[in-house]
Amino acid sequence: MAHGHHIIPKKTLFSVFAALIGLTLLTVITALTIDFGVLEIPVALAIASTKALLVVIFFMALKYDNRVNALAITVGLVFVSVFIIFTMLDTVFRGDLDNVSNITISQQEREDEQLRAREPDADQLRVAPADFVGVDDDEASAAVDEAATADEAPAQ
Amino acid sequence: MSSATAAQGSPAASKAGNQGASTYLNHKKTIRSWLLTLDHKRIGVLYAVTLATVFLLAGLLALAVRAELFMPGETIMSNDAYNQTFTMHGIMMVFLFIVPSIPAILGNFVLPMQLGAKDVAFPRLNLASWYVYMIGGALVVTALLVGSVDTGWTFYTPYSSSGSVSVLYMTLAIFIAGFSSIFTGINFIVTIHKMRAPGLTWNRLPLFVWGLYATSIVMVLATPVIGITMLLLFLERILQIGIFDPALGGDPILFQHFFWFYSHPAVYIMILPAFGIISELMTAFSRQRIFGYKAIALSSVAIALLGFLVWGHHMFVSGQSAISGIVFSLITYLIGIPSGIKIFNWVATMYKGSVWLQTPMLYALSFLFLFTIGGLTGIMVGVLAVDVHLHDTYFVVGHFHYVMMGGTVIALLGGMHYWWPKITGKMYNETLGKIAAILIFIGFNTTFFPQLILGAQGMPRRYANYVEEFTFLHQVSTIGSLVLAAGLFLVLGYMVYSLFRGQKAASNPWGAATLEWTMATSPPDPHNFTRTPIVTRGPYDFHLADEVFGPQHTGDGAGDGAAPEPAVPRKTETA
Amino acid sequence: MATQTQETQDVQAHGDGHGHHERLQHHFISLDQQFSSAKLGMWLFLVTELLLFSGMFVAYAVYMQWYPEAFAVASEALDWKMGFANTIVLLASSLTVALSIHFIQKGNTKAMITSLSATLGLAVVFLIVKYFEYTDKFSHGIYPGEAFNPTGSYAYLDVPNAVQYFSIYYVMTGIHAVHVIVGMLVFAWLIYRALRHHFSPEWYTPVELGGLYWHFVDLVWIFLFPLLYLL
Structure with missing residues (x-):
């Protein structure tokens, strides 16, 4: 019944409208003239959220309304952010398994043991380019290759 | 009003008085009065008939699947036919049967009555939900006639976005059937908030109402996402918009996120109302106040909300990032807490109660056993590392059948037996009821426990064929399915x-x-009650329930529930 | 609030509304209860709408984060002036809806009809602007999905993953436009009923609900405009 309904004065409605127009101009101007870098999206979203809040509070009269309605839309918003954040948790870090070895742990341990058991010979102790002078090319590149493989395997 | 009250004055008068009384079933008799009814009870009955039909069809498909798996190699159908059969079984059971089942049948019938209301808040929306559901069902049938759907019930892209045309009808069907769910959810939430009888505070709500409340939250929050998912899949299929299709730069795993954002909470749409029913049965047949009322009520809401944070546990081996796999796995464990609280409270309710082993209680006890297995196997597949081994095996098939069928369907059966006298005004045969309940329990375990073992041994799901070693367990499972079917028939x-x-x-x-x-x-009056109930006690305060046991507490517990005039003077009604 | 006597009468008469406002449905006790139920129902419906659109926003966020360069190039193809004009149009229409509720609460049916008609008019303007935007894009081969083949002045859009941007753009604005059209039908219906004097300060639930719906359509656009046109 009417006595329960809050009548929002025209003045409020018009000032909210003016504020909305102002914020729209603000978002256009900031987007076109100022470079916020990574903050560009947050700034735009902040302005949009302010506008949205104005619409919800005054035009949709949530300020004067039953709290349950506000709760409903808040829960909705929370779950929208859950949807976005949890999905991004995957898409932002997608492929983070690539820096993990795909060989089994026991296999890794076996290889480590084999490496440790191998007595380093003169070939393997050579590291600087100067150490390779005088060695024939094939042997040298084979040694380098082998070293590279040994290095890379665990960090594949 | 006085005549109606007199009819309820004593059990004898009540029985006699019912003979000629107008009930919701017989006050209007035309087909039209049923198809255009706005009465929540009649809509519940419409749903009951429809869903029973769907359950029968989808159940027959399940028997066909089990028959095919009786022997390795081709038994009764080709591989293609097998793929379509299990897909149809899954789609019909999930989207057309289990999701609407308890809320649409028993929720519609019981909820307003438990609230002391004359109807749900939006009766026309309620009827619309049934029609929308029927349109969705018709589209599923169309999809079946137009071509073949063999994507499984999950519609994973890119297979679903590049396959048969009838996938289009199927996605549209699910899009539309989703609205039915949304309508029901909105209706229930508003009804629970606004239509409670005077004196029915939140702490006096029956736990079935709490279960439906939690369910409705999930329906309202999750169902729209399956809508947009199906819409995007539809557009992907006809316009190749490239959101999900990797060939066009899209991301098929994104589809899985979209799909499971709905479909994981949807399993709570399926199980939460079942929790509500079990709470009702446990307390009614133990003659005991429910143990931990608030814990049960709030754990339902907790499950509903937590259920939104775990969808990625369906995607552990999809190639999603490891960090999200870990987070989803950890949150999944949390679901075990409120579920465990419930199981504990139900068992504690029976403790020192006066347990009455009628058919509904047998189902409630089955539920405890089966749901516990379902829940614990759920925790197992929720463990990131274990899931890598068990993913897409029969272990998962066994797990979700233990939850969906052993949980929801068993609770639905218990609830149907419990409220059958109220819905139809007739008693079923108790002896046959008990035999059937035991048959179903044995048949169910014989069907699905071997599947857990098969899965652990490596039998992949959705295969029409298997290696020789699995033959014995598959045959046990198939035989079990026949026992189960016998019980259901x-x-x-x-x-x-x-x-x-x-x-x-x-x-x-x-x-x-x-x-x-x-x-x-x-069965109830067309307007449920002859006068607005005034609630002065909790739903399970048997010691205060004079209308059940008589003022001197001399009743035998099988009273006729004749309600006396309210003891408190009626004041101005508040809703 | 219904008194006990009224309640009893209501029950006895099986809820034909005897002694009540003609708009009171039988299963409600008071117009207040009926109004607040309808409103909660509408808010819940808006929550479902929010979740429906959220899917598109998730898709936007994901592809934006994967392909920021392609999105930056693609969003330049949209004319921010058109988007700005449409934002103003929708904000103004929101104002007129809020005004129409203000007027009916004061019993001024005539002013309510005027401002509802203004809303309808502004919705038409919005769609006309949208029409020009779409046809401009289509004429240069900018279609959603596979048919995407930018030509002429838009040839620079032929970069990988720009197609995702435009798919999202078309789906989002398309679904939004469908909502605008539904809103127009709602307003036409409200005007029709208002002309027949169905609404009064005691009962104007459909206007209130239609208004809530329209504000939501506006809200979606408030986010679409900066995300699609300005970034």
Whole structure:
């Protein structure tokens, strides 16, 4: 019944409208003239959220309304952010398994043991380019290759 | 009003008075009055008939699947036919049966009565939900006639976005059927918030109402996402918009996120109302106040909300990032806490109670056993590392059947037996009821426990064929499915028989203390109650339920629930 | 609030509304209860709408984060002036809806009809602007999905993953436009009923609900405009 309904004065409605127009101009101007870098999206979203809040509070009269309605839309918003954040948790870090070895742990341990058991010979102790002078090319590149493989395997 | 009250004055008068009384079933008799009804009870009955049909069809498909798997190699159908059969079984059971099942049948019928309301808040929306559901069902049939759908019920891209045209009809069907769910959810939330009888505070709500409340939250929040998912899949299929299709730069895993954002919460749409029913059965048949009322009520809401944070556990091996796999796995464990609270409270409710082993209670006990297995295997597949081994095996198939069928369907059966006297005004045959309940319990375990073992041994799901070693367990499973089917057909048989030859039901044959039993006749008046109930106690306060046991507490517990005039003077009504 | 006597009468008469406002449905006790139920129902419906659109926003966020360069190039193809004009149009229409509720609460049916008609008019303007935007894009081969083949002045859009941007753009604005059209039908219906004097300060639930719906359509656009046109 009417006595329960809050009548929002025209003045409020018009000032909210003016504020909305102002914020729209603000978002256009900031987007076109100022470079916020990574903050560009947050700034735009902040302005949009302010506008949205104005619409919800005054035009949709949530300020004067039953709290349950506000709760409903808040829960909705929370779950929208859950949807976005949890999905991004995957898409932002997608492929983070690539820096993990795909060989089994026991296999890794076996290889480590084999490496440790191998007595380093003169070939393997050579590291600087100067150490390779005088060695024939094939042997040298084979040694380098082998070293590279040994290095890379665990960090594949 | 005085005549109606007199009819309820004593059990004898009530029985006699029901003979000629107008009930919701017979006050109008035309087909039209059924198809255009706005009465929540009639809509519940419409849903019951529809969903029973769907369950029968989808169940027959399941039997066909089991028959094919009786032997390795081609048994009764080709591989293609097998793919379509299990897909149809899955789609019909999930989207057309289990998701609407308890809320649409028992929720519609019981919820307003438990609230002491005349109807749900939006009766026309309620009827619309049934029609929308029927359109969705018709589209599923169309999809079946137009071509073949063999994507599985999950519609993973890119297979679904590049396959047969009938996938289009199927996605549209699910899009539309989703609205039915949304309508029901909105209706229930508003009804629970706004239509409670005077005195029915939140702490006096029956736990079935709490279960439906939690369910409705999930329906409202999750169902729209399956809508947009199906819409995008539809557009992907006809316009190749490249959101999900990797060939166009899209991301098929994104589809899985979209799909499971709905479909994981949807499993809570399936199980939460079942929790509600079990709470009702446990307390009514133990003659005992429910143990930990608030814990049960709030754990339902907690499950509903937590259920939104775990969808990625369906995607552990999809190639999603490891960090999200870990987070989803950890949150998944949390679900075990509120579920465990419930199991504990139900067991504690029976402790020192006076357990009455009627058919509904047998189902409630089955539920405890089966749901616990379902829940614990759920925790197992929720463990990131274990899931890598068990993913897409029969272990998962066994797990979700233990939850969906062992949980939801068993609870639905228990609830149907419990409220059958109220819905139809007739009693089913108790002996046959007990036999059927035991058959179903044995058949169910024989069917699905071997599947857990098969899965652990490596039998992949969705395959028409398997290696020789699995033959024995598959055969046990198939034989179990026949026992299960026999039990279900027995239920169908004696339920239908009771409609015609059943004993007349008393108003409150179980001596329960919620409003639909204490304040309404069986079957109820078209307007539910002859006067607005005034609630002065909790739903399970048997010691305060004078209308059940009589003022001197001399009742035998099987009273007729004749409600006396309210003891408190009526004040101005508030809703 | 219904008194006990009224309640009893209501029950006895099986809820034909005897002694009540003609708009009171039988299963409600008071117009207040009926109004607040309808409103909660509408808010819940808006929550479902929010979740429906959220899917598109998720898709936007994901592809934006994967392909920021392609999105930066693609969003330049949209004319921010058109988007700005449409934002103003929708904000103004929101104002007129809020005004129409203000007027009916004061019993001024005539002013309510005027401002509802203004809303309808502004919705038409919005769609006309949208029409020009779409046809401009289509004429240069900018279609959603596979048919995407930018030509002429838009040839620079032929970069990988720009197609995702435009798919999202078309789906989002398309679904939004469908909502605008539904809103127009709602307003036409409201005007029709208002002309027949169905609404009064005691009962104007459909206007209130239609208004809430329209504000939501506006809200979606408030986010679409900066995300699609300005970034």
